Amino acid sequence: MSKRNIYLKTIPVAEALERARAALDREALVGSETVPAHLAAGRVTAAPVHARLSSPAFHSAAMDGIAVKAEATFTAREGHPLRLEPGRDFFPVNTGQPLPGGTDAVIKIEDVVQDPGGALQIEAPAFPWMHVRRIGQDIVATELMLPQNHPLSAYDVGALLSAGIWELEVWQPLRICFIPTGDEVLDFATRPQPAPGQVVESNSQVLAALAKNWGARMRWTAPVPDDPERIRRAVEEALASEAQVVVVGAGSSAGTRDFTSRIFAELGEVLAHGLAVSPGKPTLIGTAAGKLLVGAPGYPGSAIVCFEEVLAPLVAWLGRAPAPSRERIEVRITRKTPSRLGAEEMLRLAVGKIGEEAMAVPLGRGPGMITNLTRAQALVRVPAGSEGLEQDERVSAELLVPAPLLESVLVHVGSHDNTLDLLSNELMGRGEPLRLVSSNVGSLGGLTALRAGSAMFAGVHLFDPQSGDFNFPFLEKYLPGLEVVVVNLAIRHQGLIVPAGNPKNIRDIHDLAREDVGFINRQRGAGTRILLDYHLKQAGIAPARVRGYEREEYTHMAVAVNVLTGSADAALGIRSAAKALGLDFVPLARERYDLVIPARFTEDHKILTLIELLQSEPLIKQIDALGGYETPLTGRIMHPGMGLEG
Numbered sequence: 001m002s003k004r005n006i007y008l009k010t011i012p013v014a015e016a017l018e019r020a021r022a023a024l025d026r027e028a029l030v031g032s033e034t035v036p037a038h039l040a041a042g043r044v045t046a047a048p049v050h051a052r053l054s055s056p057a058f059h060s061a062a063m064d065g066i067a068v069k070a071e072a073t074f075t076a077r078e079g080h081p082l083r084l085e086p087g088r089d090f091f092p093v094n095t096g097q098p099l100p101g102g103t104d105a106v107i108k109i110e111d112v113v114q115d116p117g118g119a120l121q122i123e124a125p126a127f128p129w130m131h132v133r134r135i136g137q138d139i140v141a142t143e144l145m146l147p148q149n150h151p152l153s154a155y156d157v158g159a160l161l162s163a164g165i166w167e168l169e170v171w172q173p174l175r176i177c178f179i180p181t182g183d184e185v186l187d188f189a190t191r192p193q194p195a196p197g198q199v200v201e202s203n204s205q206v207l208a209a210l211a212k213n214w215g216a217r218m219r220w221t222a223p224v225p226d227d228p229e230r231i232r233r234a235v236e237e238a239l240a241s242e243a244q245v246v247v248v249g250a251g252s253s254a255g256t257r258d259f260t261s262r263i264f265a266e267l268g269e270v271l272a273h274g275l276a277v278s279p280g281k282p283t284l285i286g287t288a289a290g291k292l293l294v295g296a297p298g299y300p301g302s303a304i305v306c307f308e309e310v311l312a313p314l315v316a317w318l319g320r321a322p323a324p325s326r327e328r329i330e331v332r333i334t335r336k337t338p339s340r341l342g343a344e345e346m347l348r349l350a351v352g353k354i355g356e357e358a359m360a361v362p363l364g365r366g367p368g369m370i371t372n373l374t375r376a377q378a379l380v381r382v383p384a385g386s387e388g389l390e391q392d393e394r395v396s397a398e399l400l401v402p403a404p405l406l407e408s409v410l411v412h413v414g415s416h417d418n419t420l421d422l423l424s425n426e427l428m429g430r431g432e433p434l435r436l437v438s439s440n441v442g443s444l445g446g447l448t449a450l451r452a453g454s455a456m457f458a459g460v461h462l463f464d465p466q467s468g469d470f471n472f473p474f475l476e477k478y479l480p481g482l483e484v485v486v487v488n489l490a491i492r493h494q495g496l497i498v499p500a501g502n503p504k505n506i507r508d509i510h511d512l513a514r515e516d517v518g519f520i521n522r523q524r525g526a527g528t529r530i531l532l533d534y535h536l537k538q539a540g541i542a543p544a545r546v547r548g549y550e551r552e553e554y555t556h557m558a559v560a561v562n563v564l565t566g567s568a569d570a571a572l573g574i575r576s577a578a579k580a581l582g583l584d585f586v587p588l589a590r591e592r593y594d595l596v597i598p599a600r601f602t603e604d605h606k607i608l609t610l611i612e613l614l615q616s617e618p619l620i621k622q623i624d625a626l627g628g629y630e631t632p633l634t635g636r637i638m639h640p641g642m643g644l645e646g
């Protein structure tokens with residue numbers, strides 16, 4: 001076995017940042033430059049800025065009206081008007097004009113009465129400097145406008161120009177060079193079609209977009225193959241360029257082709273390898289030639305933690321800007337979520353408001369998962385010493401979206417169905433867009449969530465053999481005393497999903513007991529799993545005789561992909577999943593997929609929008625087009641005993 005990097009002991013992120021700050025000389029690394037004031041928003045002042053002009057630069061009328069000498073108006077009272085002669089007692093002025101000499105107040109035009117001969121009358125006195133912006137009221141020339149290290153806002157640009165500042169000293173923008181590595185990593189710019197084992201390079205562009213928000217500039221190279229010589233050369237070139245920060249993508253963990261740590265040590269010094277954070281653990285920090293070196297893990301989820309937790313604060317510190325921070329919100333966790341001891345875990349959450357409370361659905365945790373990143377509205381840090389989050393625990397989370405957006409998130413917990421994707425897209429097209437957040441925990445999981453008050457509706461499809469009815473018998477059992485409204489989404493066709501052409505000639509449920517048929521199941525609590533168990537029982541087949549009965553996936557599409565890739569010969573699932581992937585389908589049953597909505601939410605605008613959408617022709621057409629659905633009941637309120645007939 002070839003020699004591997006063994007991790008140093010992991011250290012907390014804060015300690016790694018401290019080491020980096022101690023090792024870098026930022027005065028030497030980041031200098032200042034002069035930029036035009038009108039282009040300075042987003043930059044940080046490198047020196048104090050003093051006003052060159054006063055603002056206002058003269059006594060200026062703050063209202064349209066007449067300029068007067070206040071003293072001369074003191075006798076005016078209601079019922080005892082004072083007559084003013086033009087050119088002697090008053091001068092007409094417009095907002096922003098200088099006050100004529102000898103005047104010190106402005107009376108609004110609405111407060112004067114015109115006399116026929118051009119004279120005016122007032123019924124109230126003016127006081128000195130009334131409706132006047134006095135010279136230098138805002139700022140006086142030579143005064144300090146902005147201190148050093150002040151991040152310049154759009155407002156500051158206006159203030160600078162008003163004060164006659166045409167250019168100013170700001171800190172140089174940080175320049176980052178990102179070097180993606182890996183034989184399997186394909187340059188996105190070539191629009192590649194990855195073969196098995198290959199991935200599209202994306203981390204560089206995540207960092208480029210983040211860096212832009214930080215006010216930094218990023219350059220990247222084409223992916224460099226896993227050849228230590230070539231990676232070293234790329235790092236050397238980047239160190240010789242104007243970049244103050246060099247980031248090497250991937251190759252930072254313990255694989256035989258993970259060279260980054262060795263290269264950093266050869267070119268400079270490794271300050272930290274292995275952080276007590278997950279994902280993001282293999283992050284490397286070092287210095288060479290006075291510059292900052294960072295080794296970012298390859299997995300997108302891990303890379304982002306490295307970018308946001310390590311690079312962002314260091315880039316801010318180097319550029320004398322405040323470290324980026326996020327607004328916090330208290331959320332209620334909808335599902336028990338264990339966490340590994342010894343590392344702070346960054347857990348992404350889908351969050352929606354239910355009444356006053358923000359409900360947080362923990363999203364999956366694979367560091368390679370990218371949809372978790374796009375679906376999340378918030379992030380919670382589970383401390384290194386915690387074993388995880390309990391269901392209904394209230395925790396403080398960091399918002400990834402503006403807080404008001406949570407009002408438009410509709411939380412669904414329950415069974416998975418492909419029509420939910422249709423719903424999700426259509427809801428975002430409404431006048432007031434709604435974001436559907438779905439946690440696929442199966443029908444029973446959905447009912448549990450309704451009972452806990454952690455979802456606004458649950459998609460369920462539960463067949464009760466005794467009554468021949470759907471869903472209602474389970475509501476009595478699992479939601480006793482909870483008043484609900486049940487709306488049909490669709491009748492759908494469940495059956496055996498098999499490879500195209502059905503090579504193993506699977507005809508019905510009995511074939512699942514065959515020696516040569518490998519099955520893939522749905523998770524416990526899924527309505528589809530309950531349906532399978534029912535049909536197995538009817539056929540007199542013990543689950544133990546089904547090879548693969550214990551292999552579980554969480555969605556119809558996930559089991560279908562297993563069949564597509566040959567990892568299973570059959571799965572029970574909906575026809576639309578088979579159709580979407582070009583697989584064959586052996587029908588087994590029709591079932592009713594309903595949305596169960598607690599009655600207290602039926603007046604909520606989000607639920608009203610959902611129901612209105614379910615009753616709209618275009619949506620029903622789209623469901624029909626998926627194949628494997630019938631829509632005669634779609635959007636209709638269901639009652640016990642309706643079965644499939646309505």
Ligand SMILES: Nc1nc2c(c(=O)[nH]1)N[C@H]1C(S)=C(S)[C@@H](COP(=O)(O)OP(=O)(O)OC[C@H]3O[C@@H](n4cnc5c(N)ncnc54)[C@H](O)[C@@H]3O)O[C@H]1N2
Nearest residue numbers: 180199201202203249250251252253254281297298299302
């Ligand atoms: N024996 C051990 N193996 C691993 C450990 C460990 O502690 N012991 N740590 C794991 C953890 S945690 C992580 S995170 C990963 C990170 O590994 P690397 O940084 O060395 O990255 P690679 O293995 O080269 O790649 C991981 C993954 O990411 C894809 N990738 C790479 N670059 C890019 C890019 N620029 N854009 C998009 N995707 C990229 C790459 O193809 C891989 O799929 O290591 C674990 N292993």
Ligand code: MOO
Nearest residue numbers: 279280281302367
């Ligand atoms: O720490 Mo790795 O970054 O979990 O996936």
